[in-house]
Amino acid sequence: MNWIRNLYDWVLSWAQTKYGASVLFILAFTESIFFPIPPDILLIALALGASSKAFKYALICTLGSVSGAFICYGIGNYAWLNSSGEFSAFANFFFDTIPGFSVALYDGIKNLFVEWDFWVIFTAGFTPIPYKVFTITAGAFNINLAMFALASIVSRGARFFIIAWLIWKYGASIKLFIEKYFNLLALVATVVLIGGFVLIKYVI
Secondary structure, rough: OHHHHHHHHHHHHHOOOOHHHHHHHHHHHHHOOOOOOOOOOHHHHHHHHOHHHHHHHHHHHHHHHHHHHHHHHHHHEEEEEEEEOOOOOHHHHHHHHHHOOOOOHHHHHHHHHHHHOOOHHHHHHOOOOOOOHHHHHHHHHHHHHHHHHHHHHHHHHHHHHHHHHHHHHHHHHHHHHHHHHHHHHHHHHHHHHHHHHHHHOOOO
């Protein structure tokens, strides 16, 4: 879709301006709520332009993303259901606007939270799974806020700081690798990590 590509290019263009760090925070913040382009691409571009600031950019990205996650949690907690206990107009807007976010998915996520709590948020924050869908539902289901905060900080921080470290360590040579394989590797790592806890819970 051309509009997605144009939006992607527009995001990248900010890396060439003095406002790059500020836009990175805003992008990470809004991506946690509704924006479709992940902040990773601008983080990579900024870190490549100034590798000595790579970890600073990772911190900015983490703070923006987690701040947006708290807003999403609040939306889910206070604006998701109306006084009758039915989906509010705001909730229906999200169902109609965010691709793949359906009532059936919402109900399925509720069951995941019952079984996995912390790991649901961690997985959504660290992998390419749409983070915003899980932060909203966490608020709607009134998931423990301290647990939500910890899972968000750890998962988002790990994702962005790993990218920053790769850029700092290997420079431009690692850019193609990150863009092509990072999401897949993050997903595999999360499956392995959670798989270990499943083994502990049900086998050992």
